[in-house]
Amino acid sequence: MEGLLYSIRKNTLGIGIFAAVTAGLIAITQVLTSERIQQNQEAHQARILYEILPRALDEQLHQQTIRVPAPELGLHEPIEIFQAIVNDQVQAVIIPVTAKEGYSGDIEMLVGIWNDGSVAGVRVVSHRETPGLGDKIEVEKSDWILSFDGLKWLGDDDQRWNVRKEGGEFDQFTGATITPRAVVRQVAKTLEYFDLRKEQILRPSIQLNRVDDDE
Amino acid sequence: MMNSEFRKISIDGLWHNNPALVQLLGLCPLLAVTGSVVNAIGLGLATTVVLIGSNLTVSLFRQHIPTAVRLPIFVMIIAAFVTAIELLMQAYTYELFLILGIFIPLIVTNCAIMGRADAFASRNPVPASIFDGLMMGVGFTIVLVLLGAMREALGAGTLLSNMHLLFGEPARAWQITLVDNYRGFLFAALPPGAFVGMGLLIAVKNLIDAKLKNRTQNTTSPSTETSSSKRVRITG
Amino acid sequence: MNEFLLILISTVLVNNFVLVQFLGLCPFMGVSNKLETAMGMSLATTFVLTLASVCSYLVYRYLLVPFDIIWLRTISFILVIAVVVQFTEMVVHKTSPLLHKLLGIFLPLITTNCAVLGVALLNIQRQNNFVESIVYGFGAAVGFSMALILFSALRERIAVADVPVTFRGAAIGMVTAGLMSLAFMGFTGLVRV
Amino acid sequence: MTRIYSFHGGIHPPDNKRQSLGAPIKQAPLPSRLILPLQQHIGKSATPIVEVGDRVLKGQKIADATGFISAALHAPSSGTVTYIGLQPAPHASGLESPCIVIEADGLDEWISKKAIADFRSIQKKALLDHIRESGVAGLGGAGFPTDIKLNLGKDHIINTLIINAAECEPYITADDALMRERPDEILKGVEIIAHLLEPSKILIGIEDNKPNAIKALRDYIREYQLPIEVVVVPTLYPSGGEKQLIQLLTSIEVPSGSIPADVGIVCQNVGTAAAIYRAVELGEPMISRIVTLTGFALGHRQNYDVLMGTPFSVLLEAAEVDRDKMFRLVMGGPMMGISIEDDRIPVIKTTNCIIAATQEEMPPAPPAQPCIRCGMCEQVCPASLLPQQLYWFAKGREFDKARHHNLFDCIECGACAYVCPSNIPLVQHYRFAKSEIRNEEAEQQKSIQARERFEARQARLAREVAEKEQRRKERAEAAAKEQARKKLEQDQTTHATPNAEAELKKLKTAASVARTKLKKAREALKNAEDKDLDGIEKLQATVAQLEEKAGEAERAWQDASGAKQ
Amino acid sequence: MTIILTAILILLSLALVFGVILGFAAVRFKVEGDPIVDQIDQLLPQTQCGQCGYPGCKPYAEAISNGDAINKCPPGGQSTIEALATLLDREVVPLDAEHGEEKPKTVAYIREDECIGCTKCIQACPVDAILGAAKQMHTVIVSECTGCDLCVEPCPVDCIDMIPVPVTPNNWKWPAPVSDPNLILTDRGRGHLLQEGSK
Amino acid sequence: MALIHLSSPHVSKANATNRVMRLVLIATLPALLALTLFFGWGSLIQLLLASTTALLFEAICLHLRKRPVLFFLRDGSALVTAVLIALAIPPFAPWWIVVIGTFTAIVIAKHLYGGLGNNPFNPAMVAYALLLISFPMEMTQWNAPFVLLGDHWSVLASFKDSLIIIFTSMNQTLIDAYTGATPLEVLKHRSGMTTEEVWRNNPVLNQGVFAWYGISAAWLMGGVFLIYRKVFTWHAPFSMLVTLFLLSSLFYAGDPSNFADPFVHLGVGATMMCAFFIATDPVSGATSNKGKVIFGIGVGALVYIIRTWGSYPDAVAFAILLMNLTAPFIDHYTQPRSYGHERANRGTGGRS
Numbered sequence A: 001m002e003g004l005l006y007s008i009r010k011n012t013l014g015i016g017i018f019a020a021v022t023a024g025l026i027a028i029t030q031v032l033t034s035e036r037i038q039q040n041q042e043a044h045q046a047r048i049l050y051e052i053l054p055r056a057l058d059e060q061l062h063q064q065t066i067r068v069p070a071p072e073l074g075l076h077e078p079i080e081i082f083q084a085i086v087n088d089q090v091q092a093v094i095i096p097v098t099a100k101e102g103y104s105g106d107i108e109m110l111v112g113i114w115n116d117g118s119v120a121g122v123r124v125v126s127h128r129e130t131p132g133l134g135d136k137i138e139v140e141k142s143d144w145i146l147s148f149d150g151l152k153w154l155g156d157d158d159q160r161w162n163v164r165k166e167g168g169e170f171d172q173f174t175g176a177t178i179t180p181r182a183v184v185r186q187v188a189k190t191l192e193y194f195d196l197r198k199e200q201i202l203r204p205s206i207q208l209n210r211v212d213d214d215e
Numbered sequence B: 001m002m003n004s005e006f007r008k009i010s011i012d013g014l015w016h017n018n019p020a021l022v023q024l025l026g027l028c029p030l031l032a033v034t035g036s037v038v039n040a041i042g043l044g045l046a047t048t049v050v051l052i053g054s055n056l057t058v059s060l061f062r063q064h065i066p067t068a069v070r071l072p073i074f075v076m077i078i079a080a081f082v083t084a085i086e087l088l089m090q091a092y093t094y095e096l097f098l099i100l101g102i103f104i105p106l107i108v109t110n111c112a113i114m115g116r117a118d119a120f121a122s123r124n125p126v127p128a129s130i131f132d133g134l135m136m137g138v139g140f141t142i143v144l145v146l147l148g149a150m151r152e153a154l155g156a157g158t159l160l161s162n163m164h165l166l167f168g169e170p171a172r173a174w175q176i177t178l179v180d181n182y183r184g185f186l187f188a189a190l191p192p193g194a195f196v197g198m199g200l201l202i203a204v205k206n207l208i209d210a211k212l213k214n215r216t217q218n219t220t221s222p223s224t225e226t227s228s229s230k231r232v233r234i235t236g
Numbered sequence C: 001m002n003e004f005l006l007i008l009i010s011t012v013l014v015n016n017f018v019l020v021q022f023l024g025l026c027p028f029m030g031v032s033n034k035l036e037t038a039m040g041m042s043l044a045t046t047f048v049l050t051l052a053s054v055c056s057y058l059v060y061r062y063l064l065v066p067f068d069i070i071w072l073r074t075i076s077f078i079l080v081i082a083v084v085v086q087f088t089e090m091v092v093h094k095t096s097p098l099l100h101k102l103l104g105i106f107l108p109l110i111t112t113n114c115a116v117l118g119v120a121l122l123n124i125q126r127q128n129n130f131v132e133s134i135v136y137g138f139g140a141a142v143g144f145s146m147a148l149i150l151f152s153a154l155r156e157r158i159a160v161a162d163v164p165v166t167f168r169g170a171a172i173g174m175v176t177a178g179l180m181s182l183a184f185m186g187f188t189g190l191v192r193v
Numbered sequence D: 001m002t003r004i005y006s007f008h009g010g011i012h013p014p015d016n017k018r019q020s021l022g023a024p025i026k027q028a029p030l031p032s033r034l035i036l037p038l039q040q041h042i043g044k045s046a047t048p049i050v051e052v053g054d055r056v057l058k059g060q061k062i063a064d065a066t067g068f069i070s071a072a073l074h075a076p077s078s079g080t081v082t083y084i085g086l087q088p089a090p091h092a093s094g095l096e097s098p099c100i101v102i103e104a105d106g107l108d109e110w111i112s113k114k115a116i117a118d119f120r121s122i123q124k125k126a127l128l129d130h131i132r133e134s135g136v137a138g139l140g141g142a143g144f145p146t147d148i149k150l151n152l153g154k155d156h157i158i159n160t161l162i163i164n165a166a167e168c169e170p171y172i173t174a175d176d177a178l179m180r181e182r183p184d185e186i187l188k189g190v191e192i193i194a195h196l197l198e199p200s201k202i203l204i205g206i207e208d209n210k211p212n213a214i215k216a217l218r219d220y221i222r223e224y225q226l227p228i229e230v231v232v233v234p235t236l237y238p239s240g241g242e243k244q245l246i247q248l249l250t251s252i253e254v255p256s257g258s259i260p261a262d263v264g265i266v267c268q269n270v271g272t273a274a275a276i277y278r279a280v281e282l283g284e285p286m287i288s289r290i291v292t293l294t295g296f297a298l299g300h301r302q303n304y305d306v307l308m309g310t311p312f313s314v315l316l317e318a319a320e321v322d323r324d325k326m327f328r329l330v331m332g333g334p335m336m337g338i339s340i341e342d343d344r345i346p347v348i349k350t351t352n353c354i355i356a357a358t359q360e361e362m363p364p365a366p367p368a369q370p371c372i373r374c375g376m377c378e379q380v381c382p383a384s385l386l387p388q389q390l391y392w393f394a395k396g397r398e399f400d401k402a403r404h405h406n407l408f409d410c411i412e413c414g415a416c417a418y419v420c421p422s423n424i425p426l427v428q429h430y431r432f433a434k435s436e437i438r439n440e441e442a443e444q445q446k447s448i449q450a451r452e453r454f455e456a457r458q459a460r461l462a463r464e465v466a467e468k469e470q471r472r473k474e475r476a477e478a479a480a481k482e483q484a485r486k487k488l489e490q491d492q493t494t495h496a497t498p499n500a501e502a503e504l505k506k507l508k509t510a511a512s513v514a515r516t517k518l519k520k521a522r523e524a525l526k527n528a529e530d531k532d533l534d535g536i537e538k539l540q541a542t543v544a545q546l547e548e549k550a551g552e553a554e555r556a557w558q559d560a561s562g563a564k565q
Numbered sequence E: 001m002t003i004i005l006t007a008i009l010i011l012l013s014l015a016l017v018f019g020v021i022l023g024f025a026a027v028r029f030k031v032e033g034d035p036i037v038d039q040i041d042q043l044l045p046q047t048q049c050g051q052c053g054y055p056g057c058k059p060y061a062e063a064i065s066n067g068d069a070i071n072k073c074p075p076g077g078q079s080t081i082e083a084l085a086t087l088l089d090r091e092v093v094p095l096d097a098e099h100g101e102e103k104p105k106t107v108a109y110i111r112e113d114e115c116i117g118c119t120k121c122i123q124a125c126p127v128d129a130i131l132g133a134a135k136q137m138h139t140v141i142v143s144e145c146t147g148c149d150l151c152v153e154p155c156p157v158d159c160i161d162m163i164p165v166p167v168t169p170n171n172w173k174w175p176a177p178v179s180d181p182n183l184i185l186t187d188r189g190r191g192h193l194l195q196e197g198s199k
Numbered sequence F: 001m002a003l004i005h006l007s008s009p010h011v012s013k014a015n016a017t018n019r020v021m022r023l024v025l026i027a028t029l030p031a032l033l034a035l036t037l038f039f040g041w042g043s044l045i046q047l048l049l050a051s052t053t054a055l056l057f058e059a060i061c062l063h064l065r066k067r068p069v070l071f072f073l074r075d076g077s078a079l080v081t082a083v084l085i086a087l088a089i090p091p092f093a094p095w096w097i098v099v100i101g102t103f104t105a106i107v108i109a110k111h112l113y114g115g116l117g118n119n120p121f122n123p124a125m126v127a128y129a130l131l132l133i134s135f136p137m138e139m140t141q142w143n144a145p146f147v148l149l150g151d152h153w154s155v156l157a158s159f160k161d162s163l164i165i166i167f168t169s170m171n172q173t174l175i176d177a178y179t180g181a182t183p184l185e186v187l188k189h190r191s192g193m194t195t196e197e198v199w200r201n202n203p204v205l206n207q208g209v210f211a212w213y214g215i216s217a218a219w220l221m222g223g224v225f226l227i228y229r230k231v232f233t234w235h236a237p238f239s240m241l242v243t244l245f246l247l248s249s250l251f252y253a254g255d256p257s258n259f260a261d262p263f264v265h266l267g268v269g270a271t272m273m274c275a276f277f278i279a280t281d282p283v284s285g286a287t288s289n290k291g292k293v294i295f296g297i298g299v300g301a302l303v304y305i306i307r308t309w310g311s312y313p314d315a316v317a318f319a320i321l322l323m324n325l326t327a328p329f330i331d332h333y334t335q336p337r338s339y340g341h342e343r344a345n346r347g348t349g350g351r352s
């Protein structure tokens, strides 16, 4: 019994001291770095947004979101759409969407749309397509994704929104048709969705502070 | 005396007992993040810092750690260093942190460190422990970088690309393009390539070892009769 | 149910912990020389991995999140794992010599298996709930075990093969693991997650 | 009709039997020298009971069975024992083994035969002893002492007696010839065996490529009141293997590690049956057998009735060998026989065939290629083993695994090696592995024994030390008492203690030890100097030191002894 | 600041709980005894020659279980090293040349006419494999001799030889087939080479 | 004359590994012929190229490993590997594809493990899988069969043009002209159409599929020949084909609009080649008959699973590699019951 208590006391003390010291060490580091980390995280998130829409348009873009239901895109949950608001007017939005028909897995993208319905820009956030083949949808690898800029959706009978091989206007990459087709179709769908829900999507989420800013 | 000990420690860490090539420890990050040189350097540095720190701490307190909770305490010390590094990387090299991802916290279990704390630092004085941590870390980093370079060169046809993630904007220019318009040998970039590449590195080490051994054998004359030198007479 | 099946398929085949995700490689290379030891290791790992999944989930959910100190996760997880492992080892050693003979020598090795911590961390990253965490941990362990056992059977065969001296041992082991990983690439896309 | 079953695998090598069946059995010439190895059977070697210079008669016992499993040996002809010692003998190793050599006098003079007129009238024990005294051992393969196989009444019940007439190996026709020409001898032998074992049925298994023999046996069977049946089995090597034949005829498998008797079966070769008959009813011990001489290097290929101990060379000459064409000499069949390098070796009880093959007939095997795991070997293995795995394990020296793959169930039939497309000498690999394992086991045994003896010795030493200590104590006590007594007496004597003698001895040994050490060191030094090795200085120092010590020891001794004188 | 304190407190409490558990377990589930020494001893050849630097096989077995190298026993040779490596899950290493080299098995042979009956060899033999009494000539029981050669040195008249164990048909071993391809490239075939190999 | 001393047996069946390999080579001839008939000279050129490079690499490896070069070259296994690689890759793949392929097969998959007989993985399939993941573009550009090519067939029919396509850098328009999707690809990437619609709409299926059937028939012929010549047993191919057939029938019967029918699974792609020439590779497969059956079932099931739900258009290489890596394990658990062991008919015990 004696031995048991002694053993427990000794071990507990040992482990306890180290626990306290190490926890303190980590906590201090955390306190010292937390602010910078937060900044980094935000900057990282915002980076792609500002690739699509110039930061000059709206500095607060990454903080202004509005939740819009999207059954048209096959989603049960509403999606969070970023709004670029100038003078209380939504100038452009960025809609995060997922293309499901990729070659191997989902392709997550951001689709930027001006309030007139034309494409402001498309970027792929994450994908699992084959490197060297399907990954030309990344802007770092190829300019292909820029070919959407400025285009509009002209309704159901718009034949341009397809890869060239299937009569559309977009190049496929050599040896890979599926990836571009998935992206093109998803962008088209998103534009269609935008058309349908224009009202909701273009309603500014924040108004007051903009007025202050302008003054 | 001192010198020869340190020499032995460095030769051990860098070659004879290299954590990656010989002990086959720390393989996970070794294979997972060596897609490019910059990742390799990043992880190598982080590991080395943790190794030195944890060796130092363990060696300092080695007399005061009760055996039953020895492992948990070692692990805690290492985890503390790792978390600190993790936080610092998040603060200062955020992009690289994102790429290395889960393998930063995994440095904790990274057997290399475990082995060192238990096997070396808990039995040796502070300076030797620090030096051992450094050498093991450097040995590990060298392998990381070699493998990273191999895979980057074969897989993407470049070397030292994206160095800015670690060394800031000016380093962007360090990139060397080996082959223009390289099609990319994807195998090297994918998991199978990592394994095979590592196998080749180990084989190269074996080859060099064999050559070295051959040479020493050829230079020293056949050893003289020593067979009974250590013999103990157990009877009459 | 279906969802759990998908998690299983994903962790065992498509994203096999060892061959695709690169976790748990040290024991994979280290204790794969003999089929029997590999089986012992597999059993032990499966046990610990599942248990660690559960414990770390509980610690995370009921300690770290409420107190807003999730940056303590690495240290608290590894602590939990180390203690679970060591405690299990002690208990098994005392109570069941047979089980200890089977698993005992591997238990201490498992703390240093990064699949264990990896599972705990990935559970958070993937925001798995309690049951999902268990299934994920179990699946990871099964994937690990499968790879390890098959690999050890292969290595037994390679041990009697006429491998060039330079490659004997770890080197050919790595190459073999590479080819295994190549084979596992065949599962790409089975589960689109 | 008894149903015929089948066994796994098997092969159809070209049987090459016709060559040696052209002529009837011929009496082989009586050689001038008969060489009789003491071990012609399984078990312990026989112990010679004659000495060099003794004259022996034909059929006289010259060596006794040693222990339980062993067989006696008899002089095949009359003559003089000229030598007892190592001679080349038939063994796969090609090594020499102990033999008795008899210089035949050409008279061929029989000792008086001890026949048993009616074997049913005497006790079984006596009958068995008679068979044992006649040195009968299995003629079919391993040469297992027959009396032991027939002496099963006590702990086994035998349902089935199987007479092995399959003779499945190519080339060999000794049993075939025997069956054609002396079926009565065989069946009379069977009668004796049946009397001893009392089986409920007797099956004679014979391959369908021996129609004449089948006919001869069937013709004679009717004359016997025995439950005998001649069962014709398809020609498929190795249907004559004991276990395979049992499976063929009864579908029973002999469990691994057991003997057929454990499943109620005994299997005897036809030749053995005939030998039993001769031993019992004619009183002729086992001194001759039928041997097939065949192979294209021979002028006459046929069966001979040969005396044991006849050197191969004599037989080869009798069969008009062409030594230039003879490329390979095999004792036994081409599948299981052993190759012989020295044709002076003698015929023994298990020599059923001698093949003098030309190069075209048995060319050297082409070089082995790597095993491609094609599995052909597995398809033919009659023991349902995995020959290729056994091969890989034997080659990789993974003997434990080989064992787990039932290496010891391999009957070394050679079917696997026969079909292997890569020409791997599989059987030799297995033999190698088996002998390594056996050797390891023996060593293990020996090491256990050594440990026991070592521990026993340590214990003994400890005991001795303890005893010595005890005695020393007692002595000391006694001495103390003595001293006390002496003190009491106040006696005054000289310094010569009772221990001086012992002291002196000690000093002497010390001196001599020192001397030997010195001698050795000097030798080492000389050796080193001769060969100019390093470390000479060290040795020199040692020698100097030892010299000093030896001198000291010498002096001490001298002083002491001088003092004593 | 509070965050630092919470962190310390939480981890401390976790650690305390664990400390208690492990401390409890350390005493409650303590295990004694170490059967591994016996297992190691089983594998050693029991030649008891002391070439490993320990007085006998058992002490060496103890030393191995305490971490000594497994390559110090020349009589056991490579196969013992391999067996030990498997048992202890250590790396297979070549025999340590400092302790001698693997030699063919030998037994002691006493040239009886030279023996002076000094009994020194009897005292030296660790397994009592020598028979004889003072002033009589001595013989070695071949089946018991382990070939340790400890009796050779003490003999004052050098009448003990270590002779290789003779090969007889009874202890003869089948040789491994000549290792496959390298030798056999002539079209004379394997046969000839085997023949040469067997000599 | 000196007598020689050997272990028994003293005779052997005249039967050599190189003869086995030669038979396999002969059995690939119908497939080569069919490929040339339907897809042009490409396969023949690849075959020549593959054979030369494979022999070259083999010779280099043997030399480096200090083995007798000619002796081993003669066993013909390198040629079999080369031929299978050549016939598995697209006929007009650029030359370096084949060279990298044979290098991988011979050097990495075979000689790193000790050469013939020692390799746990099928060398040709290692090469194929490596090429497929490394160069998906080149490896998926199969020719369309002549029937579908219209004008362009003349390019493929000309030996000289074929050489140019393979040995000079690729010309994209030319490539686009002669390549076409394979039936499996068409069925896989049907973009929402039902199986029936795909069949109706796609010329690759309704006209071209016969080319693939023809090639399958050629492989089948070769395979049957090899079974007849006892080069391998029926176990692996038969169980593989049956499994594939059963699985595909099952799913097709359950939902004919989403799954391809069993005849497509058996008749297109590399199914027949896999069944008879790859799943039967003795070296890397399971050994016992039971093991071979399990091996075959495994290959069949994996082929179906990967084809139907996985990313890769054809699954043969991966299925084979996956089963290769389980082969030692299968072997371990399918040891046959040896004579006189457990579960044997031991008769009525005799010990009283």
Ligand SMILES: Cc1cc2nc3c(=O)[nH]c(=O)nc-3n(C[C@H](O)[C@H](O)[C@H](O)COP(=O)(O)O)c2cc1C
Residues within 6 Å of the ligand: A103, A104, A129, A130, A131, A133, A134, A135, A165, A172, A174, A175, A176, A177, A178, A179, A180, F132, F133, F136, F139, F140, F180, F181, F185, F312, F313
């Ligand atoms: C390993 C592998 C990876 C592939 N990855 C992609 C990909 O990421 N994206 C894609 O569109 N096609 C990919 N493909 C190509 C498709 O299988 C298919 O050949 C192609 O999309 C059809 O294109 P085509 O219509 O230009 O012939 C891949 C093929 C293979 C074999």
Ligand SMILES: Cc1cc2nc3c(=O)[nH]c(=O)nc-3n(C[C@H](O)[C@H](O)[C@H](O)COP(=O)(O)O)c2cc1C
Residues within 6 Å of the ligand: D042, D138, D140, D141, D142, D143, D144, D148, D149, D150, D152, D241, D242, D243, D259, D260, D261, D267
């Ligand atoms: C009681 C008894 C004990 C036997 N013991 C052995 C034995 O120890 N070893 C042996 O090889 N054969 C033994 N045999 C004989 C075998 O069953 C077999 O007949 C003999 O080995 C000849 O077989 P073969 O020529 O097929 O090799 C024994 C037979 C009996 C009846």
Ligand SMILES: Cc1cc2nc3c(=O)[nH]c(=O)nc-3n(C[C@H](O)[C@H](O)[C@H](O)COP(=O)(O)O)c2cc1C
Residues within 6 Å of the ligand: D137, D138, D139, D140, D141, D142, D143, D144, D164, D165, D166, D167, D168, D169, D238, D239, D240, D241, D242, D243, D267, D268, D269, D270, D272, D273, D336, D411, D412, D413
């Ligand atoms: C492969 C093989 C083939 C054999 N072939 C025969 C044979 O054809 N005839 C025969 O009598 N014994 C043959 N034997 C020996 C038998 O197994 C068995 O030893 C013998 O029949 C026992 O009878 P015995 O003690 O009277 O010699 C063969 C043994 C083996 C291993």
Ligand SMILES: Cc1cc2nc3c(=O)[nH]c(=O)nc-3n(C[C@H](O)[C@H](O)[C@H](O)CO)c2cc1C
Residues within 6 Å of the ligand: D372, F020, F021, F024, F077, F078, F080, F081, F082, F084, F105, F110, F115, F116, F117, F118, F119, F121, F122, F123, F124, F125, F231, F232, F277, F278, F279, F280, F281, F282, F283, F284
């Ligand atoms: C029936 C049979 C099938 C074979 N199949 C293959 C094969 O699929 N791939 C291959 O590389 N070699 C094959 N080979 C050749 C040979 O076995 C192969 O190169 C070895 O794997 C090399 O060790 C085959 C040989 C035979 C006899």
Ligand code: SF4
Residues within 6 Å of the ligand: D370, D371, D372, D373, D374, D375, D376, D377, D378, D387, D388, D391, D416, D419, D420, D421, D422, D423, D424, D426
């Ligand atoms: S027959 Fe020969 S090559 Fe074929 S598996 Fe057996 S041993 Fe190997």
Ligand code: SF4
Residues within 6 Å of the ligand: D377, D380, D381, D382, D383, D384, D385, D386, D387, D409, D410, D411, D412, D413, D414, D415, D416, D417, D426, D427
């Ligand atoms: S020699 Fe042994 S392994 Fe070969 S076939 Fe005969 S029983 Fe089977």
Ligand code: SF4
Residues within 6 Å of the ligand: E044, E045, E046, E047, E048, E049, E050, E051, E052, E053, E054, E055, E056, E057, E058, E060, E072, E073, E074, E075, E076
């Ligand atoms: S060297 Fe070996 S045999 Fe000799 S005492 Fe030591 S352990 Fe025993």
Ligand code: SF4
Residues within 6 Å of the ligand: E107, E108, E124, E125, E126, E127, E128, E129, E130, E140, E144, E145, E146, E147, E148, E149, E150, E151, E152
């Ligand atoms: S007789 Fe000599 S060699 Fe043999 S065990 Fe005894 S001391 Fe050792």
Ligand code: FES
Residues within 6 Å of the ligand: B025, B026, B027, B028, B029, B109, B110, B111, C023, C024, C025, C026, C027, C112, C113, C114, C115
């Ligand atoms: S680094 Fe992952 S298990 Fe060792």
